[in-house]
Amino acid sequence: xxxxxxAQLDExxxxxxxxxxxxxxxxxxxxxxxxxxxxxxxxxVYATAPHPWVIGFxxxxxxxxxxxxxxxxxxFAARGEYVAILAVDPSSPITGGAVLGDRIRSTEAPxxxxxxxxxxxxxxxxxxxxxxxxxxxxxxxxxxxxxxxxTVGAGQSEVAIRDVAHATVVVTxxxxxxxxxxxxxxxxxxxxxxxxxxADLPGADEAANTxxxxxxxxxxxxxxxxxxxxxxxxxxxxxxxPVLKVCAxxxxxxxALIARLEEHRAFQERSGEYARRNLARDRxxxxxxxxxxxxxxxxxxxxxxxxxxxxxxxxxxGETDPMRAAxxxxxxxxxx
Amino acid sequence: MSETTAxxxxxxxxxxxxxxxxxxxxxxxxxxxRDAGMEVVYAGLRRTPEEIARIxxxxxxxxxxxxxxxxxxxxxxxxxxEALDAQGLEDVLLVVGGIVPVESRTELDKLGVxxxxxxxxxxxxIIGYIRDNVPKERAL
Ligand code: B12
Ligand SMILES: Nc1nc2c(ncn2[C@@H]2O[C@H](COP(=O)(O)OP(=O)(O)OP(=O)(O)O)[C@@H](O)[C@H]2O)c(=O)[nH]1
Ligand SMILES: [Mg+2]
Numbered sequence: 197x198x199x200x201x202x203a204q205l206d207e208x209x210x211x212x213x214x215x216x217x218x219x220x221x222x223x224x225x226x227x228x229x230x231x232x233x234x235x236x237x238x239x240x241v242y243a244t245a246p247h248p249w250v251i252g253f254x255x256x257x258x259x260x261x262x263x264x265x266x267x268x269x270x271x272f273a274a275r276g277e278y279v280a281i282l283a284v285d286p287s288s289p290i291t292g293g294a295v296l297g298d299r300i301r302s303t304e305a306p307x308x309x310x311x312x313x314x315x316x317x318x319x320x321x322x323x324x325x326x327x328x329x330x331x332x333x334x335x336x337x338x339x340x341x342x343x344x345x346x347t348v349g350a351g352q353s354e355v356a357i358r359d360v361a362h363a364t365v366v367v368t369x370x371x372x373x374x375x376x377x378x379x380x381x382x383x384x385x386x387x388x389x390x391x392x393x394x395a396d397l398p399g400a401d402e403a404a405n406t407x408x409x410x411x412x413x414x415x416x417x418x419x420x421x422x423x424x425x426x427x428x429x430x431x432x433x434x435x436x437x438p439v440l441k442v443c444a445x446x447x448x449x450x451x452a453l454i455a456r457l458e459e460h461r462a463f464q465e466r467s468g469e470y471a472r473r474n475l476a477r478d479r480x481x482x483x484x485x486x487x488x489x490x491x492x493x494x495x496x497x498x499x500x501x502x503x504x505x506x507x508x509x510x511x512x513x514g515e516t517d518p519m520r521a522a523x524x525x526x527x528x529x530x531x532x
Numbered sequence: 533m534s535e536t537t538a539x540x541x542x543x544x545x546x547x548x549x550x551x552x553x554x555x556x557x558x559x560x561x562x563x564x565x566r567d568a569g570m571e572v573v574y575a576g577l578r579r580t581p582e583e584i585a586r587i588x589x590x591x592x593x594x595x596x597x598x599x600x601x602x603x604x605x606x607x608x609x610x611x612x613x614e615a616l617d618a619q620g621l622e623d624v625l626l627v628v629g630g631i632v633p634v635e636s637r638t639e640l641d642k643l644g645v646x647x648x649x650x651x652x653x654x655x656x657x658i659i660g661y662i663r664d665n666v667p668k669e670r671a672l
Binding site for chain 1: 543570590
């Protein structure tokens with residue numbers, strides 16, 4: 197059963213592809229809310245839109261992520277690229293409410309080429325919203341082939357971001373004293389680039405030097421240079437995370453950061469890693485969709501045959517227990 | 533949870549327009565609405581009406597809350613309403629708080645702004661007003 201007919205879907209997809217902001221905003225909400233119309237749209241989106249290039253940003257609070265993303269987006273936009281920024285903040289587990297405050301930092305004038313959306317985690321684990329992969333793909337259907345994602349930046353988000361991003365920028369800043377913390381959390385291992393933000397502040401050089409020293413001590417770091425290391429001595433080509441000083445406030449270092457990320461992307465494309473990640477995402481999405489389709493069908497079947505009602509009555513009467521009841525229903529549903 | 537009839541959390545953008553640095557009230561409101569189960573995009577200070585309209589559009593907000601203590605509440609609200617309308621956001625519920633002199637209330641009323649909350653407004657009243665007046669189902 198579809199919530200939208202083919203003509204409505206055609207129209208929505210056309211408006212999306214034409215860059216309509218309103219239709220994109222509404223589509224994000226439909227997807228986020230798990231509405232039937234959102235699912236209808238997603239079927240079209242996945243059928244037509246390629247994976248966009250996804251760059252994740254993580255790092256402790258106050259490092260400057262929310263300042264950096266719009267600045268980077270503006271640099272991409274200046275080259276004529278269409279970009280999306282997705283900024284995730286936590287929902288309160290008790291009220292479900294959230295304050296989404298990442299837009300405060302964006303002082304760029306409105307620009308059609310940049311779409312900024314704040315998302316609440318709504319129970320998603322690892323500091324990301326559950327719907328993030330779908331929203332990312334939706335951005336591509338709207339012609340935005342570069343997606344920058346700001347995670348909540350605490351706890352496991354560093355790991356979860358790997359499931360959606362091709363590259364991860366770990367953002368830090370002088371005075372936050374998180375170099376050691378980062379080492380403990382293993383955060384450096386997942387970074388594509390380590391960005392020391394607030395290069396305008398004293399202490400930026402020291403922070404960058406400390407990070408470089410920490411990196412040089414990492415296992416296998418010997419003889420590697422920052423960035424791409426071509427295959428040699430029996431080792432395949434490898435990427436060694438460069439440490440870059442940037443200033444989100446002034447934009448200094450932004451082109452260098454983008455250049456590093458592009459270099460990394462080219463390396464991933466050459467090595468097949470880029471395609472592997474995309475495939476892993478497609479597989480995970482396929483399984484998730486399969487699970488919900490099978491569940492829907494199985495439950496409908498169990499209700500139509502009356503098995504569900506019979507077992508549920510016995511549960512009410514105290515004649516069975518929840519574990520046995522579930523098994524009884526599952527066993528009664530034929531799987532050809 | 534504060535949900536619309538469609539069963540999703542109410543999304544609100546709260547911000548300040550013009551050169552007005554009084555930000556205590558807007559922060560109190562942002563937290564109160566969050567505690568009422570709404571998703572609140574806090575967009576900070578010194579926004580232009582055009583920026584605000586773009587933010588409301590991108591965030592698919594049901595409600596825009598303006599906090600104005602500068603004395604220019606009528607012109608700033610009018611310009612913001614116009615900027616929203618220019619983006620096709622006529623259905624967004626506009627509520628205004630801060631310093632709103634009595635004469636200004638009738639002016640705002642003419643602009644279709646009914647939700648006006650000055651100093652000492654109860655948070656329960658504000659939350660109730662938003663819940664009761666949030667737009668219902670919206671088209672794609
Ligand atoms: C604290 C204060 C300041 C602080 C601000 C600190 C800060 N970061 O916010 C400082 C000292 C910096 C300051 C400076 C100035 N201030 Co002053 N300030 C005040 C004061 C005393 C209290 C404001 C306050 O914080 N109240 C507490 C909060 C919680 O209440 P609130 O903002 O009213 O919010 C409530 C409601 O209004 C409503 N609400 C507010 N916003 C929103 C939004 C939505 C969506 C909703 C639904 C509801 C809502 O709900 C809130 C909770 O009930 C007021 C006088 C007063 N009693 O209001 C003057 C006042 C606002 N300031 C005034 C003036 C003139 C100034 C200055 C220009 C110079 C001066 N004379 O001091 C500067 C300008 C600063 C600037 N850059 O804009 C005037 C404004 C005159 C006018 N509008 O006609 C006032 C009214 C004082 C007066 N009687 O003259 N000020
Ligand atoms: N001096 C200086 N300050 C900066 C720079 N970039 C960001 N800041 C400031 O650092 C503070 C935090 O910036 P945000 O962008 O909100 O940091 P964040 O990492 O997004 O923080 P969370 O969302 O709380 O995790 C703000 O006061 C910014 O203005 C910079 O390049 N130089
Ligand atoms: Mg942030």
